[in-house]
Amino acid sequence: xxxMVATAAARKASDVAQQRRWxxxxxxVVIGLxxxxxxxxxxxADVISKYRFSGGGDPVQxxxxxxxxxxxxxxxALALIAFGAFHITRGVAHSGALFGVSASLLLAIxxxxxxxxxxxxxxxxxxxxxxxxIPFLLGALSGIMCERSGIINIAIEGMMLTxxxxxxxxxxxxxxxxxxxxxxxLSGALIAGAHAVLSIRFKVDQIISGTVINIFAAGLTNFLxxxxxxxxxxxNNSGTFAKLPIPFLSxxxxxxxxxxxxxxxxxxxxxxxxxxxFLLFSTRWGLRTRAxxxxxxxxxxxxxxxxxxxxxxxxxxGMLAALGGAFLTLGSVGRFDKLMTxxxxxxxxxxxxxxxxxxxxxxxxxxxxxxMDSLQLKLQILTSVIPSEFLLMAPYLATIIVLAGVVxxxxxxxxxxxxxxxx
Amino acid sequence: xxxxRRRERKRKSQTKARKRKASVTLRGSQCRSLRQRxxxxxxSMAQVTATAIPQNNPTPAPRNSIVRRGLDVLTIPALSIxxxxxxxxxxxxxxxxxxxxxxxxxxxxxxxxxxxxxxxxTTAYAALLQGAFGDWGAIWQGLESWLATGNATDLLRALxxxxxxxxxxxxxxxTGLAVAVGFKGGLFNIGVEGQLFAGAVASAWVGFSIEGLPxxxxxPLALGAxxxxxxxxxxxxxxxKATRGVNEVINTIMLNYIMFLFTDWLLSDGGxxxxxxxxxxxxxxxxxxxxxxxxxxxxRFHWGFFLAIGAVFFVYWLLxxxxxxxxxxxxxxxxxxxxxxxxxVGKVFVMAMGLSGGLAGLAGANELLGLNHYMVAAFSPGYGxxxxxxxxxxxxxxxxxxxxxxxxxxxRNGATRMQSIATVPIxxxxxxxxxxxxxxxxxxxxxWLFRLRTPAQQEHxxxxxxWGA
Numbered sequence: 001x002x003x004m005v006a007t008a009a010a011r012k013a014s015d016v017a018q019q020r021r022w023x024x025x026x027x028x029v030v031i032g033l034x035x036x037x038x039x040x041x042x043x044x045a046d047v048i049s050k051y052r053f054s055g056g057g058d059p060v061q062x063x064x065x066x067x068x069x070x071x072x073x074x075x076x077a078l079a080l081i082a083f084g085a086f087h088i089t090r091g092v093a094h095s096g097a098l099f100g101v102s103a104s105l106l107l108a109i110x111x112x113x114x115x116x117x118x119x120x121x122x123x124x125x126x127x128x129x130x131x132x133x134i135p136f137l138l139g140a141l142s143g144i145m146c147e148r149s150g151i152i153n154i155a156i157e158g159m160m161l162t163x164x165x166x167x168x169x170x171x172x173x174x175x176x177x178x179x180x181x182x183x184x185x186l187s188g189a190l191i192a193g194a195h196a197v198l199s200i201r202f203k204v205d206q207i208i209s210g211t212v213i214n215i216f217a218a219g220l221t222n223f224l225x226x227x228x229x230x231x232x233x234x235x236n237n238s239g240t241f242a243k244l245p246i247p248f249l250s251x252x253x254x255x256x257x258x259x260x261x262x263x264x265x266x267x268x269x270x271x272x273x274x275x276x277x278f279l280l281f282s283t284r285w286g287l288r289t290r291a292x293x294x295x296x297x298x299x300x301x302x303x304x305x306x307x308x309x310x311x312x313x314x315x316x317x318g319m320l321a322a323l324g325g326a327f328l329t330l331g332s333v334g335r336f337d338k339l340m341t342x343x344x345x346x347x348x349x350x351x352x353x354x355x356x357x358x359x360x361x362x363x364x365x366x367x368x369x370x371x372m373d374s375l376q377l378k379l380q381i382l383t384s385v386i387p388s389e390f391l392l393m394a395p396y397l398a399t400i401i402v403l404a405g406v407v408x409x410x411x412x413x414x415x416x417x418x419x420x421x422x423x
Numbered sequence: 424x425x426x427x428r429r430r431e432r433k434r435k436s437q438t439k440a441r442k443r444k445a446s447v448t449l450r451g452s453q454c455r456s457l458r459q460r461x462x463x464x465x466x467s468m469a470q471v472t473a474t475a476i477p478q479n480n481p482t483p484a485p486r487n488s489i490v491r492r493g494l495d496v497l498t499i500p501a502l503s504i505x506x507x508x509x510x511x512x513x514x515x516x517x518x519x520x521x522x523x524x525x526x527x528x529x530x531x532x533x534x535x536x537x538x539x540x541x542x543x544x545t546t547a548y549a550a551l552l553q554g555a556f557g558d559w560g561a562i563w564q565g566l567e568s569w570l571a572t573g574n575a576t577d578l579l580r581a582l583x584x585x586x587x588x589x590x591x592x593x594x595x596x597x598t599g600l601a602v603a604v605g606f607k608g609g610l611f612n613i614g615v616e617g618q619l620f621a622g623a624v625a626s627a628w629v630g631f632s633i634e635g636l637p638x639x640x641x642x643p644l645a646l647g648a649x650x651x652x653x654x655x656x657x658x659x660x661x662x663x664k665a666t667r668g669v670n671e672v673i674n675t676i677m678l679n680y681i682m683f684l685f686t687d688w689l690l691s692d693g694g695x696x697x698x699x700x701x702x703x704x705x706x707x708x709x710x711x712x713x714x715x716x717x718x719x720x721x722x723r724f725h726w727g728f729f730l731a732i733g734a735v736f737f738v739y740w741l742l743x744x745x746x747x748x749x750x751x752x753x754x755x756x757x758x759x760x761x762x763x764x765x766x767x768v769g770k771v772f773v774m775a776m777g778l779s780g781g782l783a784g785l786a787g788a789n790e791l792l793g794l795n796h797y798m799v800a801a802f803s804p805g806y807g808x809x810x811x812x813x814x815x816x817x818x819x820x821x822x823x824x825x826x827x828x829x830x831x832x833x834x835r836n837g838a839t840r841m842q843s844i845a846t847v848p849i850x851x852x853x854x855x856x857x858x859x860x861x862x863x864x865x866x867x868x869x870x871w872l873f874r875l876r877t878p879a880q881q882e883h884x885x886x887x888x889x890w891g892a
Contacts, residue, residue: 154672154676198861198864198865202864202865202867202868203865204861204864204865205611205864207611207613207672208811208815208860208864209861209864211613211808211811211860212857212860212861212864213857214808215808215809215812215853215856215857215860216853216854216857216858216861218850218853219850219851219852219853219854219855219856219857220514220850220853220854222848222850222853223514223518223848223850223851223853223854224518226848226850227518227519227520227847227848228518228520231520343680346676346677346680349673349676350677353673387688387691387694389684389685389687389688389691390684390688392684393680393681393684393685396677396678396680396681397677397681399673399677400663400669400674400677400678403663403667403669403670403673403674404663404667404669405667405669
């Protein structure tokens with residue numbers, strides 16, 4: 001009897017999976033055909049896309065790769081169609097791989113087409129991709145730490161903004177970037193503490209609490225920006241971290257420029273990604289965090305202090321987001337501008353969901369979003385049929401599609417959003 | 424093949440189909456959310472029974488008088504606003520350059536510092552109040568000179584401020600209602616700002632692209648376009664919640680940014696709605712689509728305000744006097760109970776979201792047709808985000824929202840005056856609004872600050888939920 005139900009359910013599930021495979025694979029094939037027609041067939045045969053790997057002033061000049069646009073895109077589009085067909089017949093089990101491969105192929109086609117008859121410094125593009133993905137990564141890590149313990153964090157934007165502001169002011173006042181960074185982190189911890197108290201102690205709806213933080217941070221930084229910084233411009237200049245090339249490794253031609261010739265905050269952020277992953281999945285703390293996020297009552301029964309874990313995680317999350325905010329100022333421009341985070345906190349939220357609440361997955365998503373971001377800047381110079389606004393939309397649109405379950409399924413922690421009441 | 428065997432097989436396949444159906448209705452994520460809601464429902468029932476049977480509870484004297492009950496309802500909002508004002512006063516004082524200059528010499532001249540602080544705050548708040556409610560002396564003088572000479576210039580100039588507060592309140596009424604309708608249906612529409620943009624863009628497009636219509640066709644058409652655009656944009660989130668069980672909060676956040684970028688593109692150089700002017704804006708709409716003004720120039724008061732009042736009554740009527748409203752409120756109170764009562768919960772989600780978005784779109788259309796007459800990218804100072812505070816302040820009741828919107832309109836208008844006279848940046852009211860939301864959402868803070876008694880029955884306006892469903 002039960003066996004029958006189980007088989008029926010399993011068959012149903014496999015039916016659904018089959019349907020979805022047809023849907024996604026079919027979509028890929030159709031997109032591939034469209035690419036074949038537009039990005040390959042419509043291009044004259046003699047047009048060439050040049051990929052450069054070194055900038056004009058680099059000591060080592062690497063050879064320029066010249067690709068015939070039409071042929072390259074023809075091959076890439078065929079690969080995309082083949083990949084879609086493979087997904088329909090055999091199925092790609094890992095949704096990250098499915099998404100990663102198809103997105104990279106599509107982007108490669110689009111990029112090759114965009115630079116037809118021109119050239120592009122690929123190393124520079126990838127370098128700026130990494131730099132632009134760092135705030136997304138840190139914000140996503142913040143979201144992961146918070147939400148894995150069961151507290152929704154839509155306040156990443158507000159935390160980033162606060163830290164960006166505080167670090168600039170303190171940097172300008174003290175002239176020491178490290179003190180500025182610590183002050184930024186503390187401000188993030190403080191504002192995350194407010195989120196924690198509201199949502200844990202006072203059991204406020206966590207979305208409302210996050211909204212409070214966002215409105216408060218935007219209001220206060222705008223207020224202080226107008227009241228202090230626009231009057232004293234010298235207060236709005238913190239200086240920035242210098243590049244810190246790692247000896248020997250930074251001399252590797254392409255990889256060295258991208259990975260090992262960055263400011264120290266990039267290395268810290270990448271290190272934090274591994275640290276958070278280790279913390280979550282290999283330590284007692286992480287086990288407790290996940291237990292509290294999935295089933296706080298059970299965790300409490302086993303002697304885990306739910307409130308302590310949640311407070312600590314939210315405050316740590318605040319510091320991670322604050323590092324992302326400080327990166328925007330101390331790491332790149334050294335000054336504060338009104339609402340300078342500009343939705344990055346929400347893209348970080350999207351990266352977190354995209355990465356299914358996992359640090360490495362979120363980093364992948366951050367890289368993708370960072371690539372989109374730097375690509376649209378490059379494409380503003382080149383001529384393109386796709387307006388930059390549409391490329392900027394991609395992270396938001398992709399999140400909606402992923403959440404709707406068209407491509408794979410994401411699963412948030414079970415106890416998220418529900419205030420815990422000790423009995 | 425015999426008849427019996429065929430029948431047997433048919434029966435088997437039918438049971439299989441039925442079981443398949445059963446397994447579908449209790450899929451993983453839904454199952455979890457149902458369970459969550461069940462416990463919440465049971466908890467709330469337990470709360471109701473607990474309050475219904477006063478077991479040696481130190482209940483205060485019976486509260487029969489309407490005045491008493493009204494005071495009880497107003498206490499927390501009023502004290503929240505008061506506290507927010509006090510805290511913001513400290514923020515204004517301690518960020519003032521004059522005060523900061525005196526701060527190191529506090530021990531030499533403590534009194535001087537205190538008086539400077541006091542002066543800073545009183546100047547700011549006096550300007551705020553005057554900007555919000557007008558200078559009644561000037562209005563009186565203007566009235567006298569108008570009666571004496573027939574020259575209304577002074578009167579109109581004096582009347583500008585109080586009417587400007589109403590003009591500022593108008594979009595707040597719409598957006599506040601939008602969030603409130605969502606709350607009533609158990610939905611958190613954080614995307615009001617995006618829907619407002621959608622409404623404004625649509626009504627601008629109708630306003631400038633159709634020429635030669637009489638106003639009684641053109642104006643409703645433009646308003647309708649705004650409503651429809653907002654409803655569709657919000658309806659996407661409602662539909663995804665109904666069909667795929669995706670939380671509407673995250674989708675409306677994402678839809679917000681998509682709409683902002685989309686608007687940027689529409690207005691960008693070479694964009695489809697870009698006008699001829701050098702700035703990123705649409706062409707001006709034809710006067711036949713204007714929401715007419717009621718008074719001559721400097722006063723910008725227009726018919727949109729009465730439209731907003733109408734919307735308040737409409738929402739009240741819809742929510743409390745119609746079947747649709749009953750269904751929305753039931754789903755908001757408990758989706759499980761609503762499902763057992765035979766309400767199509769998914770349909771209600773889409774409807775409530777559409778209604779909410781329609782109101783938000785109307786807010787955008789109102790701003791565009793009544794004030795600007797063309798669309799610019801930065802036409803809203805965050806009406807959609809402030810609306811969350813309004814709905815909470817008004818307890819999701821249309822008349823409560825109206826009162827809160829009038830207050831916020833006055834605040835925003837007053838803050839403009841404060842910025843120009845006392846050089847206190849207008850953004851302080853965002854700080855105030857954040858504090859007001861925090862205090863309303865966590866009334867324990869206010870009760871603790873003012874040593875108030877905790878009431879026996881606690882109300883929960885918005886249910887806490889996760890991303891899952």
